[in-house]
Amino acid sequence: MLLRLASRNLWRNRRRTLLTLSAMVVSLALLTLSLGVFSGMLVDILSSTTEQYHGHLVINAQGYLDDRDMYLNFPSDPELLKRLQQDGEVIGSSERLRGFGLVSHKDRSYPAELLGIRPEMEKTVTKLHSQLIAGTFPSDADPNGAVLGSGLAKKLSVSPGDELVFVTQAADGSIGNDLLIVRAIFSTGHSGHDNSLILVPKAWLQQLMALEGKIHEIALAVRDPLRAAEDAQRLTSQLNDGLKATDWGELLPEMREAIASFDVSRFIFVVILYFATGLGILNTVFMSVMERTREFGILMALGMRPLQIRLIVLLECLLLGLLGTALGLVVGLLLSSYMALVGIDLSGWITPVTYAGGTIQPRLRAIFEQRNFIDPAYMLLLVSLLAGFLPARRAARLQPVAALRED
Amino acid sequence: METLLLAWRNVWRNRRRTLITILAMSFSLMLIQAFHNLSFGVYAQMVDSGVRSGSGHIAVYRGDYALSRDDRLLWVMDEMGVMGVMGNLQTRITALDGVKAVLPRIYLPALAQSSRESRGILLTGIDPIAENGINPLLKQIDAPALIKSLDGRDALVGSRLLSELKLKVGNKFVVTAQGPEGQLVSELLRIRGLVKSGIREVDGSLVMVGRQRAALMTGQSEAIHELAVILENPDLEEKLLPLIGAMLPADSGLNAVSWELAMANLANAIKLDYASQKFIFLIIVLIVTIGVVNTLLMSVMERIREFGVILAVGASPARLRATVMTEALLLGAVSMLFGNLLGALATWYLVEIGIDLRDFIPETMEFGGVVFDPVMRAAWDINYMLQMSAYVLLLSVIASLYPAAKAARIAPAVAMRHH
Amino acid sequence: MPLISLNNLSKIYPLGNQQIVAVQELDLRIEAGEFAVLAGPSGSGKTTVLNIVGALDTPSTGRVRVDGCDYREMKPKALADFRLRRIGFIFQSYNLIPVLTAAENAEFTLMLQGVAPKARRAKISALFAELGIAGLEERRPNDLSGGQQQRVAIARAIAPEPAVILADEPTANLDSHTAEDLLQLMRRLNREKGTTFLFSSHDPLVIAHAERVISLRDGRLENDIRQEIG
Structure with missing residues (x-):
């Protein structure tokens, strides 16, 4: 019942809901797209040294890597x-x-x-x-x-x-x-x-x-390059004395750090974008609450408890968030697939660039990584709920008599 | 005036909505300005350190050396017909206004051999007097360890190269390169100090000597590959590049190139980084624009009846359109002022304090062939800040187009029946 | 020539698949200086006629002439200008702009005409005194009673000295005492200034004050009665 009420309320002002939804879809879709492209760059950088030279890990005599x-x-x-x-x-x-x-x-x-x-x-x-x-x-x-x-x-x-x-x-x-x-x-x-x-x-x-x-060495390729460190540890224990397995992260510490710092920048990027999106949602929900003051008064007069009123508003936000997330993911997947299959060639514009010991190829190519979709999607849902919190409180605090007098 | 006043009051009719919208706009403006200024500062620092150890702001090369790095493209300053009344090319360029230093260099691919190991190196011949105090590679080296003469056997060696060759400061080693007729020429060098730059390629392959010592291996003691011109200020490059170019005789095969060309790696690294930043800015702008359209549209839709009355008493639709657009402009103006204030504060913080990344990245992160300073500091780019402010105004007007058209299309008779 | 003449006027609204006939083949003439009311139950077409006379709505067929102008020959911009100079409007309620003060609301039409601020102020002060709302100039509409709000609306309507004032249910949201005062006031303006008033209302009080009662039913003219007022 509450759910039906919430979903109908969402479509009372179709234009406003659609605009808010479009902001959510744009932010989620472009977010997943750019994260996919950045991941693609990191994979390029990583493979420029591993798959073109070192391998994901190498087994050497102790001390060989220090001075070859x-x-x-x-x-x-x-x-x-x-x-x-x-x-x-x-x-x-x-x-x-x-x-x-x-x-x-x-x-x-x-x-x-x-x-x-x-x-x-x-x-x-x-x-x-x-x-x-x-x-x-x-x-x-x-x-x-x-x-x-x-x-x-x-x-x-x-x-x-x-x-x-x-x-x-x-x-x-x-x-x-x-x-x-x-x-x-x-x-x-x-x-x-x-x-x-x-x-x-x-x-x-x-x-x-x-x-x-x-x-001098045995170079190895492993199934999951990002877990090469674990493999190196396991293999070292199985090797004869005097031999040691070293993963690419240890060979190229700056690259490992660069990849780790990508997680930090991904987080900052998501927070900034969602701040702007969240304010848009906040505005929409506030508006829809304020223009329904009289209606909330009637609901209260009919005996609805403030908690239920709050629930209705939060449910509306959740529905909006779910819809935005679903559509955003679909659009993001489509854009990412395009960038994964076709990509953009930048070789007319720049030459390869060295970064943290690896090389960034002059192309934009997305790769699919679950985290690039799941994290932003969860965050968007969270942001929609957070944005609904203040308006929901406001609605729950209305005095029925005063709300009814409102025109 | 009346329109402005009316618009101003209308903007504040729904205080909360207006504040949220202004917050979103000004916060985005702040982010964009602060991030841009941060990059601006970091890029400037990277370019500065890059040009000092690399090609200079402007480099003079023979033929296509900038691209091919073909070590046969040697040249001798005094033999290229560039002698004038003012002396040789180096003196004449140094005499130009805004030139800080002119550094002649020679780069020879060679093999370094110790008694146990051999490694490929880049033998770099420099003018030690001119280079000290300019080249950041020489910065952390104590004065006694610096090379003193143009033709001595003292060498500075990259730290990793030193350990790979199993050598210590004070040891001697042999460098073998190709001589003028293709035969192999060897020189004995003594290690005077080590260079630790944090750039893998430099630390693993740099051997620096006086330029005549290196040049002698090619058979001409005055031969160089590069004349690196360091400027007082990077903005002078545009002005000085043609001036220096004009000093080079047309038949000499010499040409002056900017650092963007000579150090494509660095220039492209910056381009790529800035492009991805711009893309992020674009997404933010897009989202904020949708928010502004939403706010303006809401404020138009809830005033339909009022607009009907205004039309009924004789205002023209154009006037309603102007009212809505003025409201948007005011919204933009307030956000612009507030955003600039926040942006200036953030930039001020980033200039004075900066962001210390040492907890996240090692102290020697390389990007585009240059060590990336882990303490990032912003620099003021006032032009850009003004430009972005203008964009905010423009954006708010663009965002108002649809709501304004909507307001102007209202039919008064229908509008007044609206509740 | 009559001030307002409607010839064979019809207005049909589409409503879903159906068509609603709001006004049907109406012929009407109103002379300058009249104080007339369009009466009839809701849905009889009064408001539609008023809107058409006020150039807010266009007839489906038929011809409208007001103050010598044929609306069919005029462009939207000319119509807006005509409304501004020749027609005054008074509506039920909520017809003041909430962000403007009482005086600014009354001045609004003069401002649109480009009258200088000083002249505007002077004219509005005089009008406020005349309408019994002197001293309320700086109040916002929300701080005024319904009767006061309508007086401000009347000031706004008569300030540009229009040929006719169209009042759509002006007493609908007022108590009968306030309504009586307001009608007296408009009657006085009609007598003293010769301003033509055309009301739409089903309020017996308004009908009692009118010199001429034009009754509509289902979009057709039912009755057109002139009556003597004391």
Whole structure:
């Protein structure tokens, strides 16, 4: 009964209700859209370092990450690899050896970072193979095929098929050098990787650095990157002494902080927007209460208790809130789907931007994250109820006689 | 005058509604002004620190060095035909009004080797005398640890690079780069101090030496890549860019570019951040506008009978329209004044005290290749504040269009039957 | 030529699918200086006729001429101006603007005409004295009694010296004593200034004061009686 009364009251001033509703829908829909786009940016930033380089977590000898000491290596262990691959959370793994040196082509020489990998394994952890701009990703059988970043390739003026010479210090103190053949060129938008990273066959690099059978790290991809820290902890306990699993958050603390601070800014953003929306709702409900003073007087004269009057007003707000939330979510989902499927390309306007150790791609693309919908929706309902509180109190405090005299 | 007075009284007929509406408008204006001023201050700080360690407000490069960073685009100041009666290019630019410093630099990709490790680095040759006190990278370095001469073997090394090479201050190491004919040239350097910037790429790959020491590896001791021009004030860039451009001979291949071009990373970071902020502003404005339309419409609808009387006694519909629009304008004006007051207070707080983010982010958060100061401080952008104030007035008038049209369309005979 | 002439006037309102005939083929002439009332039960079409004469409403068919002007030939703006200068209105109640003082309400029509503030003030002071509401100039409508409010409304109506004053149920919300006073007052204005008054009312008191009683029933003319008033 009260519910029916409340819902009919809502439509007494159709225009006013619709305007208020539209403000709620606009704020919720655009809120979810922008949160989705921001989440998309964060995912881009995160994947620019994890899926294009580190992996979500890495297993190294203790201390290796501090200074990437080439002697802090450990033997390649098929048993360990097998065990890791059987872990429910791990979806990819790749053994790697790392070397630094000068790479030359004809009279051009540049410093470079080499990652010795097995191509088929690396594909399970990073996505460099899907970011090629020339050539084809080498197979495991290729003895000396190299994949290098676009910036480096340009400076060396090489294209697939060209020869490279790599010079480095080997573990035995000698200077090693050997030939590589360019097989493919990748472009990630991350200037550090594009300008210095080269993927080479693991066996080739092991032999050149005099580190046969040794690796520096096992890079892993996990099911949920945002829970990589838990996975790292669990895996470390299963590893031999002297080995440690490190998640991306520990590798890039500033990025972890950036992602954490996103939650703070999301909250501030929601509060500010809803403050403005809430004032609009407050105004509407106040108006509808004030112009019904006489009617509330009649209801009271008929024996309705102040609490029930208050309930009617709050119910109206709740209904308005539910309606606004439902419509806002629908519109927000539609906008977000558009931005997820189509997106906006900004590459004509800006170039990639580095942020907290990662790279923001010049595009707007939304991703769906439950929290980006659920949190704003709950908050909007809460705001509608809060906005109804004052008017409801006002209505409940009316004196029936005075209210009846009101015209 | 009468219209204004009448409108003023009408605005206050429903005090609560008007106050809520004014609160929403002025609060939004405050938010927009305060947030803009905060960003304005933070961007200015980022640009300042960025241009000082990077390209300067204006940089002189040969060819497309700004984009390609092709280390072959070396040049020698005195050989580019830019000598004039006033001396070489550096002296002539320094002589311009508003120029604080002109910093010649050379950047060579190289390999640094210690007895155990090798790493790729960027060997950066600078003019230590000119650079000290300007370049923020050199700020926390104690005077004795600074490089002293243009051609000494003393080097400043990034902190992470130092630990990766397993070296300490005072140690020696070898730097290998490509010589003029493609052969490899090595130099022995001594570590005089370390640079800890908080920017991953800088700390992991910077080696700074006197510019002649670096240039000697290319075979020409005077060769440079960049002339970074630091201005007294970033607003002078627009005026000085063409002046500096005009000093460069047309056949020299030299060109002057602004920092936005030379440091696209920073410029784009700011652009992106500001664009997302604008989007948020737009949503706020949209919601507030709907609120104002709602308020005005309510006040028109509840006065239908009264408007009928006014029409009946002979007022024209245009007059009713003007009344409603004047009411909206007054509402906007009050909100504008109040919002500016709040906005100024908030900005004042943000300028004087600022926001300390050290509890939320590490002290060395990098954005666009520049360390982001964790204590954010606003700066006054009066032009913007005025512009936003004008928008508030404009907005209230726009919001009144529909309610005003509604009022003007009232049929008096029907309106007076209305209760 | 009569001040007001209605020829074969009809007004039909659509109401849902039906059509409500408010006025049907009405012919009426009112001369300058008359003090006439349109009488009849509610729904008889009195208010519609009054609104049409006042250029607030348009007839479905037929012709209206007031003070030599044919409404059909006039644009909305000209009609508003005509209302402002040639027609005065008095309504039931709530017809003062609540945010204006009594004097400002009375001045409103003069202000619309662009009369200078000083001249307006002077004219309204004189009118207030004449209407027995001197001293109430600064009160807001809410602080005035019903009778006082109607006097202010009369002041507003006669201030521009219109050709005719149209009064729609002016006594509806007043007690009979106040109503009597008010009618006396309007009668006096009619005699002394020669202002034409056309009422719509079913109040016997109003009918008793009128020189001419035009009775309507279901939108048609029923009776048109002239009577002597003491």
